[in-house]
Amino acid sequence: MSNYPIETIRHSAAHVMAAAVQKLYPDAKFDIGPATENGFYYDFDMEHRLVNEDLKEIEKQMKKLIGRKLPFEHFELSRAEAGKMLAEAKQSYKLERLADIPEGEKIGFYRTGDFVDLCRGPHVANTGDIGAVKLLSIAGSYFRGDEKNKMLQRIYGAAFESEEAMTEHFRLLEEAAKRDHRKLGQELDLFSFSENVGPGLVLWHPKGAFIRHTFETFWKEEHYKNGYELLYTPHIGQSVLWETSGHLGFYREGMYSPMEIDEKDYYVKPMNCPFHIEVYQSRLRSYRELPLRWAELGTVYRYEKSGALHGLLRVRGFTQDDAHIVCTPEQIEDEIAEVLRFSLYIWKSFGFTEIKPYLSTRPAKAVGEPERWETALVSLRKAVDKLGLECEVDEGGGAFYGPKIDLKVKDAIGREWQTATIQFDFNLPERFDMTYIGEDGKKHRPYMVHRALMGSLERFFGILVEQYAGAFPLWLAPEQARLLPVSEKVTDYARKVQAELRQKGFRVEIDYHASSLGAKIKDARNARIPYLLVIGEREAEEGLIAARNRREGELGSLTIGQLAEKMRFEVENKIV
């Protein structure tokens, strides 16, 4: 057990791995090897193409080096000496890294056995101070993270201060894997993909579709309550629309290829904005009708790179919970504050309490007058302050068309998800020449804000599955209660109870299998059914139900009325 910061241990482990690679593959050219969240990686370029079996051998070498307790020896060289040494060693990537070091800064090296690395450190005293290491995977990685550069070979490893800490890390990973939405989506029969339909195109099964229906309904009702109006717009539009919006100019490769109809090109929409703008342009607009808040569950298709697809979290066809707010400069501040408040309310309704905003400001290349950017930024900042939130700022990280706030929410096991986004747009109102008639009788350019609270319904659903580990709260659960008859003698009573509970608006099924009660309970629990209702001859005689629920366990024998009341309370308060 050592007292070094964990990053120091991990970075030192990266050096040890590089030393092992150098020993096994003397022609290897090294790039960099930093610490990561749970370990380290190192990038290199060499003739040999690494395969998984190689990792075992490299790991063996590393353990040998660690066992020898080799010291990490620090030394410094002048720029000329360093360049000469790296050139002699044919370390071309290191030479480029050397050139990055600003004039006047010290040029440090570390030596571990035969391996010498350009590095500012710090490191542990000797390799014996590295607690536990395990190599994980091989990946390709572009030099300097640029797709135009050569792809280097990267090895990822885990490193911890002790074997126990590493075991604990892998245990947590297993826990996370148990709630993986792709695994649960199949087990609970929520959704699937089909090779015949196409990559990244989701098929919602009945149970998944029911959950979606429930949160869509909630979403729509809340939008009407909060002063929004809903729109429906088509899935395809002619090329002229996308030429005006600019998408064909700067986003063509992200769109599905066009289909030709009556000698015109139609594109499947990658976003809803141009359609909403067409609604706006359908007649002259007055300042008196602003702000307009138009929302749509708009299904869009984007040609995401195949390697980017990931379950429900990154798909090619998805439904945005989109809205566009068109308003005057005077209204913008209140509108933004209200959108932010609304987002927090929606996420809290699903049991997410830790929510953090990230503000992105003007990038180097941007459209729109600087004053408008400033007004927008001020309104975003004020909204964050008004809600008493702490906010991180990404200077220059905004889109070219406007500044934005993204929300990140933390889930039940502490992972952060990027979700809601509130974005100003100074581009489309210009391109479509959107105007309203002001008090002065003259035309003015309105402010336009895009916002999505859930993001995409597919992604939102994936996050929900992981948040709840498949155990949806009662208001969302597709099957809220399951009746478990002890024997077939009480089937009639089960039907009667089911009918009564359905009358009261609950989703109740009966397990008709001729299996034991124990087996039925196991099945119902695996299916994450919130309420299990056992009925046998005792209950049938007394007109009761022996209930248990997921949260509280045994509830004893209840009348149908008592049970319904309890469930109604849980549904109405969206108890998680």
Added chain:
RNA sequence: GCCCACAUAGCUCAGUCGGUAGAGCACAUCCUUGGUAAGGAUGAGGUCAGCGGUUCGAAUCCGCUUGUGGGCUCCA
């Protein structure tokens, strides 16, 4: 798109040296009529992802394609 890996029954997986396909769960039928996490028997279920090659013979070896997973890039 790029790097590495994977693809066998609805699901989870075995399948040795290249010799023609297996288990558990789920499903169906029958027996059992039961009391809080698996009662029993029988049965059905397969273009071994697809196409091509090597071979007397391919789930197995080789190539390509498709899909999926872990990364890189991307996410306007």
